[in-house]
Amino acid sequence: MxxxxxxxxxxxxxxxxxxxxxxxxxxxxxxxxxxxxxxxxxxxxxxxxxxxxxxxxxxxxxxxxxxxxxxxxxxxxxxxxxxxxxxxxxxxxxxxxxxxxxxxxxxxxxxxxxxxxxxxxxxxxxxxxxxxxxxxxxxxxxxxxxxxxxxxxxxxxxxxxxxxxxxxxxxxxxxxxxxxxxxxxxxxxxxxxxxxxxxxxxxxxxxxxxxxxxxxxxxxxxxxxxxxxxxxxxxxxxxxxxxKRQSEARDIGSLRDTLERTIADALPGVVISGHRKYRLANFCHVSFPGIDAERLVFILEREGVMVATGSACAANSGTRSEVLSGIGLSDEAADGSIRLTVGRDTTKEDILHAADRIVAAVHAEAERTGVRI
Known part of the structure; x- marks a missing residue:
């Protein structure tokens, strides 16, 4: 199956x-x-x-x-x-x-x-x-x-x-x-x-x-x-x-907020990027300083959870994101960044499952590398 x-x-x-x-x-x-x-x-x-x-x-x-x-x-x-x-x-x-x-x-x-x-x-x-x-x-x-x-x-x-x-x-x-x-x-x-x-x-x-x-x-x-x-x-x-714009933005924003809140409650050291008020409803950009984002993406993929590193475009070129450096994010945080964007087909079950897998993966990587989170 x-x-x-x-x-x-x-x-x-x-x-x-x-x-x-x-x-x-x-x-x-x-x-x-x-x-x-x-x-x-x-x-x-x-x-x-x-x-x-x-x-x-x-x-x-x-x-x-x-x-x-x-x-x-x-x-x-x-x-x-x-x-x-x-x-x-x-x-x-x-x-x-x-x-x-x-x-x-x-x-x-x-x-x-x-x-x-x-x-x-x-x-x-x-x-x-x-x-x-x-x-x-x-x-x-x-x-x-x-x-x-x-x-x-x-x-x-x-x-x-x-x-x-x-x-x-x-x-x-x-x-x-x-x-x-x-x-x-x-x-x-x-x-x-x-x-x-x-x-x-x-x-x-x-x-x-x-x-x-x-x-x-x-x-x-x-x-x-x-x-x-x-x-x-x-x-x-x-x-x-x-x-569908207004209803979709409201529903997707609620799911995104649940995702961020669940991750932040379990991992207080997480850095959430983007403006709190002026931000797209579907964007969740989170950083885990000291954690390798590429390894995190690989681990999550094995669990069936598809996310991007903090900058998919920059990752493909092997360089750090100009967006993240432009907002003053440290190299350590930038290297530990992933981007999750929810969509029309995302459910609350999907959100809770992804949050659970992300928290578990970050804990596992922190224990493996000795990083405090």
């Missing part, structure tokens, strides 16, 4: 929702037509595609003609950022794909964050130079889940842009937000956020891999792109995530 799997890495990938899969199936068979073709079957596919885009546009407070479908989050990010060759700004803890895009051409600056991973909007203001063209700040961090003050940053960008316009300065200044982490749990209305460019990733919200979305505010420049069909299923994933 196969071992049961307890999955706690929803921030890395989500299983495809059965409703999304059902939405995909017709386009693999009877609705395979190229939506750009002139005959009636293709025109019908195009009509369905545009109707789906309009639903998603409404979910983020936009219109369908402002959406660009892409082959994933990285392409969306490169498309959003790559059109600007002036000075660009992001934070020290933004995703590697954003940092690479920002550093890909022209000068750039990184703005530091506080010990909870939150950026001060006034530091963003101070970093903006006369030649700054783009600021990119993620809605929520991909490792510790801290949510950023996008609205405050957006107001600053708007004020500086208006001042430039009044002074006859045509230098553009736009705010890009990668909302790949957070959609389905947070309000992602582009008007309320005050952003100019926004990227989403269907693979993070129970949709198919290799489907991304870029929203472009009217009047904002992006590099021209040609994109075929095939993204309808990603649109369905966005629609479902938006519909």
């Amino acid at each position: 196969a071992q049961r799997v307890y999955y706690f890495d929803y921030a890395a990938a989500t299983p495809i929702d059965r409703r999304v899969l059902a939405a995909m199936e017709p386009y693999f068979s009877e609705k395979f037509y190229n939506p750009s073709s002139p005959y009636s079957q293709a025109v019908e596919v195009r009509r369905e595609y545009e109707a789906a885009k309009q639903q998603i546009a409404r979910a983020i407070g936009a219109t369908a003609d402002e959406l660009v479908m892409t082959a994933g989050a990285t392409e969306s990010i490169n498309l959003a950022i790559g059109g600007y060759d002036g000075h660009k700004i992001t934070t020290t803890i933004d995703h590697t794909s954003v940092k690479r895009a920002v550093a890909g051409g022209g000068e750039f600056s990184f703005v530091r964050v506080d010990e909870r991973g939150r950026v001060d909007p006034e530091l963003v203001r101070a970093a903006i130079r006369p030649d700054t063209q783009l600021v990119s700040v993620a809605l929520a961090n991909h490792e510790i889940g801290t949510v950023q003050p996008l609205r405050d940053i957006g107001r600053i960008i708007h004020d500086i842009r208006q001042r430039r316009k009044s002074d006859g300065d045509s230098t553009p200044l736009v705010l890009h937000c990668d909302a790949s982490q957070g959609f389905g749990l947070l309000d992602v209305h582009v008007g309320r956020l005050g952003v100019d460019l926004l990227t989403l990733n269907a693979a993070k919200i129970y949709g198919p891999k290799q489907v991304g979305l870029l929203w472009v505010r009217p009047g904002v420049y992006v590099k021209p792109t040609l994109r075929g069909g095939g993204q309808e299923a990603g649109l369905e994933a966005v629609r479902i995530a938006d519909k």
Whole structure:
């Protein structure tokens, strides 16, 4: 009998929702037509595609003609950022794909964050130079889940842009937000956020891999792109995530709190990272100073509990996480960090089982190495 799997890495990938899969199936068979073709079957596919885009546009407070479908989050990010060759700004803890895009051409600056991973909007203001063209700040961090003050940053960008316009300065200044982490749990209305460019990733919200979305505010420049069909299923994933947002955030947050509380009660020395108030409901980032996180992940995997090290991306490159160093976490704590992210299918039984296995594994490793916990 196969071992049961307890999955706690929803921030890395989500299983495809059965409703999304059902939405995909017709386009693999009877609705395979190229939506750009002139005959009636293709025109019908195009009509369905545009109707789906309009639903998603409404979910983020936009219109369908402002959406660009892409082959994933990285392409969306490169498309959003790559059109600007002036000075660009992001934070020290933004995703590697954003940092690479920002550093890909022209000068750039990184703005530091506080010990909870939150950026001060006034530091963003101070970093903006006369030649700054783009600021990119993620809605929520991909490792510790801290949510950023996008609205405050957006107001600053708007004020500086208006001042430039009044002074006859045509230098553009736009705010890009990668909302790949957070959609389905947070309000992602582009008007309320005050952003100019926004990227989403269907693979993070129970949709198919290799489907991304870029929203472009009217009047904002992006590099021209040609994109075929095939993204309808990603649109369905966005629609479902938006519909379930408030109830799902509440339920998932309750499970996450139970997980953290259970671990902290049993292991008082645990370090919990991320902002207490401004954090994604599904993120639990815990550190056990002196314990080897990679060994912990291996032990838990044998128990059927799937978690990530404190930074899955950094672990793959053999380096320490820039996010954890950016919030001032000690090397000892960073090396003992794991990230658990709960999801739509997680139950309270899963939470209690995972907490029990984590506590047991940490105790066993502490006894083996002589570390006091």
